[in-house]
Amino acid sequence: MLKGKTIIIGLSGGIAVYKACDIIRKLKKQGAEVWVVMTPAAQKFISPLTFRALSENPVITDLFDEKQNNLPVPHIALRNKADLVLVAPATANILGKAANGIADNVLSTLLLSIKCPLVFAPAMNPVMWENKAVQSNLLRLKKNGAKIIYPEKGAVVCGDEGEGRLAEISTIIENVNNILNSKSDLEGVNILITAGATREAIDPIRFISNRSSGKMGYALASCAKTRGANVTLISGPGSLKPPSNVKFVQVVTAQEMHEAVNEHRDRAQVIIMTAAIADYRPRITFMQKLQKRSDSLNLELIKTIDVLDELGKSKNGTYLVGFAAESTNLIENGKEKMQKKNLDLIIINDVSAFEEDHSEVIILDRSGKIEPLPRQEKALIADTILDKIKNTKFASSL
Numbered sequence: 001m002l003k004g005k006t007i008i009i010g011l012s013g014g015i016a017v018y019k020a021c022d023i024i025r026k027l028k029k030q031g032a033e034v035w036v037v038m039t040p041a042a043q044k045f046i047s048p049l050t051f052r053a054l055s056e057n058p059v060i061t062d063l064f065d066e067k068q069n070n071l072p073v074p075h076i077a078l079r080n081k082a083d084l085v086l087v088a089p090a091t092a093n094i095l096g097k098a099a100n101g102i103a104d105n106v107l108s109t110l111l112l113s114i115k116c117p118l119v120f121a122p123a124m125n126p127v128m129w130e131n132k133a134v135q136s137n138l139l140r141l142k143k144n145g146a147k148i149i150y151p152e153k154g155a156v157v158c159g160d161e162g163e164g165r166l167a168e169i170s171t172i173i174e175n176v177n178n179i180l181n182s183k184s185d186l187e188g189v190n191i192l193i194t195a196g197a198t199r200e201a202i203d204p205i206r207f208i209s210n211r212s213s214g215k216m217g218y219a220l221a222s223c224a225k226t227r228g229a230n231v232t233l234i235s236g237p238g239s240l241k242p243p244s245n246v247k248f249v250q251v252v253t254a255q256e257m258h259e260a261v262n263e264h265r266d267r268a269q270v271i272i273m274t275a276a277i278a279d280y281r282p283r284i285t286f287m288q289k290l291q292k293r294s295d296s297l298n299l300e301l302i303k304t305i306d307v308l309d310e311l312g313k314s315k316n317g318t319y320l321v322g323f324a325a326e327s328t329n330l331i332e333n334g335k336e337k338m339q340k341k342n343l344d345l346i347i348i349n350d351v352s353a354f355e356e357d358h359s360e361v362i363i364l365d366r367s368g369k370i371e372p373l374p375r376q377e378k379a380l381i382a383d384t385i386l387d388k389i390k391n392t393k394f395a396s397s398l
């Protein structure tokens with residue numbers, strides 16, 4: 001999703017500098033070209049060598065060293081490359097300098113030289129964060145057009161608790177994507193997405209479920225939101241953080257998933273069913289924990305409602321997308337499911353990629369077109385699926 005984009009990461013001197021390693025890896029995985037600029041203080045925490053290896057570019061650490069990096073005027077050379085500058089972690093000090101126009105090292109000078117979007121992800125001790133000077137610098141930066149990715153609450157390295165931890169890496173990456181990919185080509189389209197596995201209770205502590213992580217559905221929700229859609233995400237339980245600004249509905253069982261889909265389906269122009277909803281549930285859910293009394297235990301399972309089938313039978317102009325986790329006869333089984341469930345599009349999923357960040361899928365449409373996508377990030381697959389939906393369902397209207 002970041003192919004062709006150049007992102008400059010500014011590193012200032014805080015403990016969270018090590019987290020920038022992961023940010024760089026993720027940005028590069030999404031196709032971005034990354035350049036790193038470090039303040040002298042940042043270099044006390046981690047050596048530029050690490051970032052040279054991760055970014056696969058020279059690391060800029062000095063404004064005046066002629067020999068460094070073949071960039072005679074580094075801040076201008078970098079300015080000319082940049083689609084976005086992200087300062088993560090941003091210290092109280094760099095926020096103060098940027099807010100007040102101070103340019104005394106290569107990073108602070110760069111921040112005054114750019115015209116592209118500027119994003120700060122501050123990280124510091126909670127007492128520093130609450131300091132009035134820091135807060136008024138933030139206000140000034142926001143007024144000047146910078147974007148702030150606010151820190152989170154929690155314990156920080158020095159033992160204090162409160163706001164000041166660097167935002168989650170996923171939140172930072174999502175924000176960068178939102179800024180750089182504001183295509184808005186799905187502006188105003190209502191999209192309902194289901195994600196994750198359901199859980200069918202056996203007793204108060206045991207349940208039947210499956211390995212679906214929800215990553216594909218969450219990637220679709222995030223990507224659709226970035227492209228301007230109004231997204232409702234109905235999800236089974238899991239540890240993933242819902243993307244910001246989507247309507248999030250948490251469910252547990254297949255029955256709850258069914259009810260939630262029914263509640264939201266009428267407003268949706270597109271429904272994408274990535275959830276792995278249980279096909280069967282125990283006929284009886286025991287109210288008390290089952291005791292280990294005999295050598296075997298028979299559980300009677302009964303069918304749950306087939307939500308996708310029900311949607312297909314009663315769809316009224318809604319564009320319906322299904323996912324099929326197949327391990328044999330991929331194309332034949334996928335085509336059969338598309339026909340049987342009256343789908344407009346079906347994505348055949350690699351079953352071994354359920355919990356992974358990457359997958360390999362095949363997209364089948366009603367015209368019989370078969371599009372295999374090579375193994376790639378689920379975020380990239382999500383973008384391609386949304387392109388496909390846009391080009392078929394909304395070809396004439398968007």
Ligand SMILES: Cc1cc2nc3c(=O)[nH]c(=O)nc-3n(C[C@H](O)[C@H](O)[C@H](O)COP(=O)(O)O)c2cc1C
Pocket residue numbers: 011012013014015016039040041042090091092093094123124125128
């Ligand atoms: C161990 C250690 C950790 C620090 N962590 C932070 C931090 O997380 N956030 C912050 O704003 N400053 C932190 N500082 C203070 C900055 O390093 C210091 O203000 C420095 O001047 C920042 O310079 P820079 O903004 O040019 O990188 C830390 C200092 C030390 C010694």
